Amino acid sequence: MDVPGVPLAPDFDAGGTPYWLRALGDAPPGRRLPGPMTADVCVVGAGCTGLWTAYYLKRADPGLRVVVLERGTPGRGASGAGGGRLSGESPASCARLARRHGRFAxxxxxxxxxxxxxxxxxxAVHEGVDADLLKSGLLYVARNPAQLARLETHVRLSRTWGWAERDLHLDTLARVNVAGAAGAAWSPHGARVQPAALVRGLARAAAGLGVEIYDHTPVLRIRPRSSVSPAAAATPHGTVAAEYVIRATEGFTAALEGHHRDWLPMTDSMIVTTPLPDAAWAEIGWEGAEPLTDVAHAGVRLQRTADGRVAVGGRGRPYRYGSRVADSGRADPGAVAALWRALVAMFPAASAASVAGAWTGVLGVPRDRCPSVTLDHRTGLGHAGGFSLSGLTASNLAARTLRDLLLERDSTLTALPWVHWRNRRWEPEPLRWLGIRAGYALYRAADAHERSSASPKTSPLARAAAVLTRR
Structure with missing residues (x-):
């Protein structure tokens, strides 16, 4: 890959494999589904949602036979390819949930x-999962007057949805030296994590409890329970019949028969640098390694890795026509260049490094921006997902909720407002492609307008994009 204006390391990896996976080395050999079988619960997808669900089910009832089917290898999807942050942020539209369930829900x-x-x-501590976990909070950074005004408004409105002063407050940004910063906010509810190490450790812990994980076993269709047959997941290597089949496929949901318009497969691009020299870190600071997010409309998210690199993520080419998903994971050169420019604009000292790798991950985005956790005891089918950028955290809560739903426990989790939420479906093509393309073009133009303006007002271009995308 040739990316003008971007220094690429001699061993730059453009193959699409996330740095997080490359850093771990080869995974232990897996096994493909050997043929038809039966189970109590069949989970489709070995990302965080699927693995957490299997883990908690076996913890709660060791006698259950739990089978997990994965199209590739555990962690190769969004769970092991994302920005590597645990976040207490809600992935849901709070206003939409509140209109149906009330503010206190x-x-x-x-x-x-x-x-x-x-x-x-x-x-992670209990299971001995070494995933570079460091709970030092989350930082949100504003870099112009319009961004700062939005951040102040966000902090103020967050009080409506359960964020106290201790949970989120404006910050002096003494922790890190971001060029041109106008202000910041900090929350203690966040942590850095090596996402692929978390997924791999979780898979190991689940397997140790007796969960059967079969990789390279794509599920072609999911069948509900009928009067004559159980629920089932059909694969090229055989069908798994089960009392319950749980769909945990996130961004790959559109590939399943009958689910093409449920969630939009949104592509998120990532780059990672070579390790920064000590002099660069002395200038940048960031000793707490808090995951950092700028508050631009088409913003970026950054992590200081345990080995002294910076990983940067954002939307490059966010959507492919027809909800197609590129299996290669290769990042677009334009996205690599944009992420590098964003990095050195925020941290000029990072220009002492070069780009060591680039890749993409695929997120599942609901039309109404509300994730859902659902189980139908009549059909034997359930699902959880639509978490967008909060998946590493939300997937765990969703999995514990699915556990309680499956075991028919009434709990505080089964009463949460995303349980049995019915998502609106996405528009047919070409409407969704045109809408996403136009919306992101407007957001990028709005960011450019705000960078060149001293006004604290949000660009009208962003308001137009919000109307277009119904954000």
């Missing part, structure tokens, strides 16, 4: 997400 979901960050850290 949304606050309950928010508080549960805060607690989930600690739950993930607890399980």
């Amino acid at each position: 949304v606050i309950a979901l928010q508080r549960a997400l805060f607690e989930t960050v600690d739950e993930i850290v607890r399980v």
